[in-house]
Amino acid sequence: MENAYNQDVDEIKKFSDISDQWWDEKGTFKALHWITIPRVQFIIDHLKESFSKKLKNIQCLDVGCGGGLLCEPLSRLGYTIKGIDASAKAISVAAQHATDMELSIEYINQDLSDFKVNGSKVDVLFLLELLEHVPNPRSLVHDALECLKPGGLLFFSTLNRTWKSYVLGIKVAENILKWAPKGAHSYEKFLKPSELQGYFEEKNFSIIDIKGLTFNILKGDWSLSDDLTINYIGVAKKTG
Amino acid sequence: MITSLKKFDCVLVGSGPAGFVFAASLLQKDPSLHIALIEKKSLKAIIEGNQKDHRTTTLSAYTCDILTSLGVWKDLEPHTVAIKEIFVTDQNKDSSGLTFDEKDIGKPFGYTINNTILRGILAKALKKIDNLTIFDDSHIDNIDRTISNIRISLNKKWRLQTSLLVGADGRFSQIRQHFKFNLDSKPYKQSALVSLVDHEKPHNGTAFEAFYPEGPIAFLPYKDTAGKESTSALVFCGEPHAILALQKSTNTFVLELLQSKVPPLFGKVKKVYNKQVFDLEIGKVKSVYQARVVLIGDAAQYIHPVAGQGLNLSVRDAKMLATHLANMAQLGLDLGSKTILAAYQKQRHIDIWSMIGLTHSLVRLFSLRNPIASCSRRMGFTIINNLPFAKNFLMNRAMGYKTSMRFPFKK
Numbered sequence: 001m002e003n004a005y006n007q008d009v010d011e012i013k014k015f016s017d018i019s020d021q022w023w024d025e026k027g028t029f030k031a032l033h034w035i036t037i038p039r040v041q042f043i044i045d046h047l048k049e050s051f052s053k054k055l056k057n058i059q060c061l062d063v064g065c066g067g068g069l070l071c072e073p074l075s076r077l078g079y080t081i082k083g084i085d086a087s088a089k090a091i092s093v094a095a096q097h098a099t100d101m102e103l104s105i106e107y108i109n110q111d112l113s114d115f116k117v118n119g120s121k122v123d124v125l126f127l128l129e130l131l132e133h134v135p136n137p138r139s140l141v142h143d144a145l146e147c148l149k150p151g152g153l154l155f156f157s158t159l160n161r162t163w164k165s166y167v168l169g170i171k172v173a174e175n176i177l178k179w180a181p182k183g184a185h186s187y188e189k190f191l192k193p194s195e196l197q198g199y200f201e202e203k204n205f206s207i208i209d210i211k212g213l214t215f216n217i218l219k220g221d222w223s224l225s226d227d228l229t230i231n232y233i234g235v236a237k238k239t240g
Numbered sequence: 241m242i243t244s245l246k247k248f249d250c251v252l253v254g255s256g257p258a259g260f261v262f263a264a265s266l267l268q269k270d271p272s273l274h275i276a277l278i279e280k281k282s283l284k285a286i287i288e289g290n291q292k293d294h295r296t297t298t299l300s301a302y303t304c305d306i307l308t309s310l311g312v313w314k315d316l317e318p319h320t321v322a323i324k325e326i327f328v329t330d331q332n333k334d335s336s337g338l339t340f341d342e343k344d345i346g347k348p349f350g351y352t353i354n355n356t357i358l359r360g361i362l363a364k365a366l367k368k369i370d371n372l373t374i375f376d377d378s379h380i381d382n383i384d385r386t387i388s389n390i391r392i393s394l395n396k397k398w399r400l401q402t403s404l405l406v407g408a409d410g411r412f413s414q415i416r417q418h419f420k421f422n423l424d425s426k427p428y429k430q431s432a433l434v435s436l437v438d439h440e441k442p443h444n445g446t447a448f449e450a451f452y453p454e455g456p457i458a459f460l461p462y463k464d465t466a467g468k469e470s471t472s473a474l475v476f477c478g479e480p481h482a483i484l485a486l487q488k489s490t491n492t493f494v495l496e497l498l499q500s501k502v503p504p505l506f507g508k509v510k511k512v513y514n515k516q517v518f519d520l521e522i523g524k525v526k527s528v529y530q531a532r533v534v535l536i537g538d539a540a541q542y543i544h545p546v547a548g549q550g551l552n553l554s555v556r557d558a559k560m561l562a563t564h565l566a567n568m569a570q571l572g573l574d575l576g577s578k579t580i581l582a583a584y585q586k587q588r589h590i591d592i593w594s595m596i597g598l599t600h601s602l603v604r605l606f607s608l609r610n611p612i613a614s615c616s617r618r619m620g621f622t623i624i625n626n627l628p629f630a631k632n633f634l635m636n637r638a639m640g641y642k643t644s645m646r647f648p649f650k651k
Contacts, residue, residue, distance in 0.1 A: 037571065
């Protein structure tokens with residue numbers, strides 16, 4: 001069910017109900033904690049390359065921040081980051097955890113459209129593991145691009161729509177490995193990188209780098225790769 | 241009086257080889273980190289050392305590479321002896337020896353050094369590390385863990401707060417006991433008598449090891465303070481009651497017994513020094529980490545001295561954890577989180593298990609008394625002596641380098 005925002009009420013309820021588990025590293029969000037390592041690696045490399053100003057002057061916005069898994073490492077490094085999420089429960093979990101960790105991060109229970117209305121702009125915007133949970137990913141991408149300052153970066157990560165992501169990303173991950181809660185993902189919401197590239201091009205943006213997030217069975221860990229068939233992370237920037 | 245809270249990214253307990261390598265490597269990779277070291281003894285006492293402790297350690301070639309990169313090898317080297325040849329026999333029967341020669345690989349297998357000297361030099365080096373805060377001669381009064389940090393009170397005076405506590409405090413680790421880590425341990429029903437032996441001929445860098453059903457006997461090349469090379473460090477393993485009896489018996493008796501157990505290359509054994517006895521045990525924690533705590537070195541696993549690998553395993557733990565944490569700190573990740581520590585454990589898993597497996601099977605294999613086992617051991621020696629790839633594999637393992645058996649076919 002959709003509401004006035006670009007939000008799916010059932011999705012928000014689903015994540016609100018399990019929000020107390022955000023920081024249980026062996027619990028429901030276990031896989032997300034693991035992939036945070038290569039995700040942050042990808043992000044930091046690009047931030048270092050693209051910005052030369054002081055870290056605290058680089059303003060970041062994490063849309064759909066959940067429990068704050070991304071906000072915390074960035075804040076610890078010295079970036080100025082704000083997290084917004086449609087789930088009030090997730091926001092309160094994130095805020096409490098940041099306090100426990102002695103980090104100062106601003107968390108607000110807000111939709112991106114409200115952020116946009118305020119006219120605020122940021123240097124970096126994150127849409128991680130979010131596009132597959134909203135009714136209209138295209139308009140979310142467009143809203144996000146409007147919130148960027150000139151020279152800003154938009155990071156995104158989601159699941160590709162391939163037979164492999166159907167089998168491994170949904171069936172195996174949810175039912176066998178229990179890496180994601182049951183019903184966490186629906187296949188038809190997955191996006192191909194080419195579709196995302198289309199959304200960006202409509203606004204004169206382009207994907208400047210994209211990498212797969214791949215689980216290595218032998219090593220038992222997640223790393224960045226060139227295989228985009230299941231999970232992927234990328235970054236887009238204004239062309240020209 | 242309790243002073244204010246001091247905050248650190250990481251607090252390390254223990255100033256032995258694992259502790260030194262960890263602290264020095266981590267701060268070398270990321271000098272911006274705030275690290276504290278807690279040591280029960282005073283560093284001064286460690287530097288002065290106990291002159292009567294003759295325990296000797298084998299530093300593998302890989303360990304020496306690490307110590308070189310940390311700038312401490314130049315201070316250690318004058319006190320070490322290069323192992324140029326390793327001579328292994330089954331019950332010291334002449335025809336059954338297995339010889340590893342440095343000529344086969346182009347560099348020494350490793351170096352031996354007196355433990356006390358090693359600890360002393362490392363303690364001196366620790367004092368010189370910038371931005372390492374040292375609390376020595378320190379007693380931990382209390383440890384308190386919350387979801388976001390660990391707080392430690394010391395000497396009823398200091399209070400430290402850290403995201404991660406690293407236990408490098410040895411086989412009887414206080415950190416391991418405090419957090420009730422699950423330790424699997426098993427005594428070997430063997431003890432080791434440790435001493436020094438003067439012999440007639442110089443050892444020329446030869447390490448000798450003879451396997452007996454009761455336990456192995458080893459001579460490790462030793463250099464005394466006068467630089468004389470006709471002394472070896474003795475490790476004599478056997479059944480505990482026999483070893484205790486040996487400790488109590490006269491030196492003349494010990495020398496006679498040794499003479500019958502070592503090959504002629506050492507000549508007559510002339511003098512034995514202060515005899516210490518240690519019980520041998522194998523132990524390994526089920527998981528090396530909990531939230532905000534990780535164990536390295538002997539605190540995490542200790543093995544039989546048969547292959548001289550204990551210290552080298554510790555050093556590899558320390559080096560890998562330091563590298564991993566420095567990388568994670570670059571990403572702003574929470575160093576004490578289970579995800580980060582689990583990733584370290586995964587990286588270490590294969591090395592630790594293969595070294596435990598290798599040492600344990602050596603001890604077991606050579607304890608078998610029946611003639612078939614004895615005969616196959618000697619056949620095994622002959623085969624290894626004549627199969628270059630098997631010999632290279634064993635030599636590389638002993639030197640501490642990562643190796644894999646290469647299959648004779650291409651991908």
